[in-house]
Amino acid sequence: MEIKKDSTEDKILEAAKNVFVAKGMEGARMQEIADEAGINKALLHYYFRSKEKLFEAIFSKIIQFAFPEITRIAQSNEPFISKIEQVVDAYIDLLIKHPFIPGFIMKELNRDPSGLFKLVVKFGLNPQVIFDQIQLAMDRDEIIQMQPRHLAANIISMCIFPFAARPLVSFVLFKDDQVALNAFYVERADVIKKFVIDAIVIKK
Amino acid sequence: MEIKKDSTEDKILEAAKNVFVAKGMEGARMQEIADEAGINKALLHYYFRSKEKLFEAIFSKIIQFAFPEITRIAQSNEPFISKIEQVVDAYIDLLIKHPFIPGFIMKELNRDPSGLFKLVVKFGLNPQVIFDQIQLAMDRDEIIQMQPRHLAANIISMCIFPFAARPLVSFVLFKDDQVALNAFYVERADVIKKFVIDAIVIKK
DNA sequence: GTCTATATCATGATAGAC
DNA sequence: GTCTATCATGATATAGAC
Numbered sequence: 001m002e003i004k005k006d007s008t009e010d011k012i013l014e015a016a017k018n019v020f021v022a023k024g025m026e027g028a029r030m031q032e033i034a035d036e037a038g039i040n041k042a043l044l045h046y047y048f049r050s051k052e053k054l055f056e057a058i059f060s061k062i063i064q065f066a067f068p069e070i071t072r073i074a075q076s077n078e079p080f081i082s083k084i085e086q087v088v089d090a091y092i093d094l095l096i097k098h099p100f101i102p103g104f105i106m107k108e109l110n111r112d113p114s115g116l117f118k119l120v121v122k123f124g125l126n127p128q129v130i131f132d133q134i135q136l137a138m139d140r141d142e143i144i145q146m147q148p149r150h151l152a153a154n155i156i157s158m159c160i161f162p163f164a165a166r167p168l169v170s171f172v173l174f175k176d177d178q179v180a181l182n183a184f185y186v187e188r189a190d191v192i193k194k195f196v197i198d199a200i201v202i203k204k
Numbered sequence: 205m206e207i208k209k210d211s212t213e214d215k216i217l218e219a220a221k222n223v224f225v226a227k228g229m230e231g232a233r234m235q236e237i238a239d240e241a242g243i244n245k246a247l248l249h250y251y252f253r254s255k256e257k258l259f260e261a262i263f264s265k266i267i268q269f270a271f272p273e274i275t276r277i278a279q280s281n282e283p284f285i286s287k288i289e290q291v292v293d294a295y296i297d298l299l300i301k302h303p304f305i306p307g308f309i310m311k312e313l314n315r316d317p318s319g320l321f322k323l324v325v326k327f328g329l330n331p332q333v334i335f336d337q338i339q340l341a342m343d344r345d346e347i348i349q350m351q352p353r354h355l356a357a358n359i360i361s362m363c364i365f366p367f368a369a370r371p372l373v374s375f376v377l378f379k380d381d382q383v384a385l386n387a388f389y390v391e392r393a394d395v396i397k398k399f400v401i402d403a404i405v406i407k408k
Numbered sequence: 409g410t411c412t413a414t415a416t417c418a419t420g421a422t423a424g425a426c
Numbered sequence: 427g428t429c430t431a432t433c434a435t436g437a438t439a440t441a442g443a444c
Binding site: 023107113117125144146149152154161167171172173192196 | 227228230231307310311317329331348353354360361364365368369372375376377388392396400403404
């Protein structure tokens with residue numbers, strides 16, 4: 001996610017990422033992006049024809065980053081529980097390193113859903129593969145019976161929501177104590193894994 | 205959440221709610237609010253001095269609505285599990301009736317956190333009461349040991365996130381089949397209750 | 409490629425008639 | 427209270443010199 005090189009185009013991309021992430025498409029100002037990049041507004045339009053095009057460039061980069069290859073993990077040959085653990089670890093790790101991603105995506109998701117969908121399709125996220133794997137684990141009595149979509153929703157929700165609502169979590173749960181907040185996020189991976197396993201694994 | 209009466213002020217509030225919810229503070233246009241209310245822009249400024257003030261009026265109404273009295277449920281004298289069930293039912297019921305709330309709050313949460321915090325404090329949400337109740341249930345061996353903040357985060361996440369990310373859930377999980385999507389939301393309450401209970405209740 | 413200066417337009421806000 | 431007309435600002439975008 002570090003775009004930084006030192007060409008002008010890279011400086012613009014890095015600056016635009018920061019401003020768009022902080023303010024969103026509507027809140028961002030071309031002037032602010034230019035200032036942050038250390039250039040002037042005209043150059044932004046020279047490299048990217050319009051604000052819209054610049055935003056799309058940034059948005060696309062971030063989406064690629066935000067959807068890790070969970071389908072790949074899902075199709076591996078390991079036990080189902082092990083796959084869940086890997087997915088949770090992969091997500092929490094990504095979110096700790098780039099905590100701005102959920103807030104950014106959720107903001108733009110409500111503004112212009114179609115823009116996101118094109119990219120989701122383009123990067124080949126295939127939910128059916130995941131549901132099939134869940135169903136298989138149920139048929140094998142590895143886990144209890146439940147609708148695959150709900151299981152997926154539960155896991156993803158517990159991973160992403162505390163990051164998407166970061167300002168609220170910080171204030172309500174930790175009175176803005178950032179050290180405690182960061183510790184909380186690090187703990188999330190183990191907490192979620194244990195919680196899910198206790199909920200769905202069939203005790204023998 | 206229905207503001208509708210028929211005075212001009214009420215028409216403005218209703219129109220402003222719709223537009224602010226759909227577009228957010230930055231995306232909303234005074235012209236559009238005026239059109240939706242069937243009046244002209246000047247009247248908006250006559251009733252509410254500025255866009256900012258109008259937004260605050262709407263935001264405050266919605267926040268009051270979004271934080272049901274979970275502290276009240278928490279302090280009742282019922283078994284802990286029964287309280288969790290009531291909280292989940294209350295939340296899902298609210299979200300099904302007003303599915304726009306999470307998206308709206310999350311958008312503004314990232315734009316101006318302090319505005320939300322003032323209101324959260326004002327309406328007296330006290331997380332410590334909830335954590336104490338969770339701790340008590342653990343001390344009584346009703347549920348397994350885990351950090352109260354994580355348990356709360358897990359439950360709230362599973363309730364809210366699928367609504368906050370509605371366009372994504374609709375597209376990725378249901379290919380925009382709205383009937384199936386609505387059924388999914390109705391099922392959420394029972395699914396979450398069972399999931400949480402299986403994860404934390406100590407089997408005797 | 410990079411800059412200054414400017415065109416063009418949309419928006420929030422106000423003045424003033426009725 | 428409600429309207430029309432207008433202002434003031436600030437934004438995206440472009441023209442043109444270097």
